[in-house]
Amino acid sequence: MEEVNNVTEFIFLGLSQNPEVEKVCFVVFSFFYMVILLGNLLIMLTVCSGNLFKFPMYFFLNFLSFVDICYSSVTAPKMIIDLLVKKKTISYVGCMLQLFVVHFFGCTEIFILTVMAYDRYVAICKPLHYMTIMDRERCNKMLLGTWIGGFLHSIIQVALVVQLPFCGPNEIDHYFCDVHPVLKLACTDTYIVGIFVTANSGTIALGSFVILLISYTVILMSLRKQSSEGRRKALSTCGSHIAVVIIFFGPCTFMYMRPDT
Numbered sequence: 001m002e003e004v005n006n007v008t009e010f011i012f013l014g015l016s017q018n019p020e021v022e023k024v025c026f027v028v029f030s031f032f033y034m035v036i037l038l039g040n041l042l043i044m045l046t047v048c049s050g051n052l053f054k055f056p057m058y059f060f061l062n063f064l065s066f067v068d069i070c071y072s073s074v075t076a077p078k079m080i081i082d083l084l085v086k087k088k089t090i091s092y093v094g095c096m097l098q099l100f101v102v103h104f105f106g107c108t109e110i111f112i113l114t115v116m117a118y119d120r121y122v123a124i125c126k127p128l129h130y131m132t133i134m135d136r137e138r139c140n141k142m143l144l145g146t147w148i149g150g151f152l153h154s155i156i157q158v159a160l161v162v163q164l165p166f167c168g169p170n171e172i173d174h175y176f177c178d179v180h181p182v183l184k185l186a187c188t189d190t191y192i193v194g195i196f197v198t199a200n201s202g203t204i205a206l207g208s209f210v211i212l213l214i215s216y217t218v219i220l221m222s223l224r225k226q227s228s229e230g231r232r233k234a235l236s237t238c239g240s241h242i243a244v245v246i247i248f249f250g251p252c253t254f255m256y257m258r259p260d261t
Contacts, residue, residue, distance in 0.1 A: 007166035010095050010185070012088035013173050026083040033076045040065035056119050056134040063143060064112045071105035074098060075176040082175070092166070095177040100158045102178065107204060108150030113245055114208045115142045117215040120238055125222045149204075156200050160193050205249065212245060 016022055043065040052058035075098070082088040090098065123130050157179055164186040174181035179197050183190045219238065 005092075005165045005167065007092055007168060007170045007185075009089050009091050009170065010177065010182075011171045012082060012090065012175055013171055014082060014088055014175050022083045026080060029076065029080050029083070033072060033080065036072050036076075037069060040069045054136075056130075056139050057116070057123070059139055060112055060116045060119060060143070064109065064116070067105055067109045067112060071102070071109055074101045074105060079175045088175075090177060095172075095182065096158055096162055098177045099161065099179065099182065100154045102176070103154035103157045104150045106150075107153040108146050109248065110204065110208050111146035111149045112143075113241070113248065114211050115146060116241055117212045117245075118142075120241065121215040121219055124219050124238075153200060153204055157197060160196055160200075164188060164190065164193065209249060216242065 014022070015025055044062055047053065047058045047062040047065075053062070078090070119134060122133050126133065161179060161182055164183070165188055166185055167187040169185060172181045172185065180194075183194055183197070186193075216238070
């Protein structure tokens with residue numbers, strides 16, 4: 001007998017069932033969300049008002065800030081509001097849409113970070129040819145590539161999930177719609193789908209990480225030949241980028257580069 005999808009909404013179990021804990025979480029998460037918004041908006045305002053778009057590093061940094069705002073805003077506002085309500089629900093269509101947008105902006109952010117590593121490689125290792133190699137046309141093409149890559153990744157993830165039957169239960173043990181928690185609710189075997197989901201995420205994460213690793217290995221080797229002042233300037237621009245990469249890639253690797261259980 002063919003299984004039918006009769007689930008019209010999902011219920012989030014959230015972070016805690018304790019109302020007092022949820023109130024504390026509401027204050028903490030609201031604060032950090034505002035910090036993320038204001039910090040990224042300040043970066044964008046600085047780049048735009050200072051006419052820094054002509055420099056590739058700031059060109060990509062501006063779009064990284066924009067994507068980070070979008071990525072945070074997909075889940076944070078609803079999660080924060082849900083901390084104040086007893087029943088945390090989302091429609092089936094809304095859940096699939098949230099899943100798509102989360103992966104779209106998340107993957108796009110990974111690709112932009114990877115492109116920025118290449119930009120730093122060219123700036124440090126080929127400084128005389130930097131503006132020729134990283135001209136506006138190439139920067140636009142690379143940026144477009146990050147958006148296309150994010151779209152392809154997210155459409156595959158959603159396509160793998162949306163074809164599954166959901167006939168109950170409908171309680172998601174999470175605070176937003178993501179692939180692995182949703183897969184657990186499907187009323188069919190999801191082992192093969194889980195493998196494809198992991199392979200899709202793993203290929204992107206591993207491929208991007210290898211490019212980042214190669215870029216910074218070459219950069220570090222190149223810095224050995226430069227003066228102490230040159231090394232200091234190079235490390236000051238690369239250090240913040242490396243920190244962002246570690247903070248972003250760490251949770252992503254733990255969450256997505258593992259098979260569904």
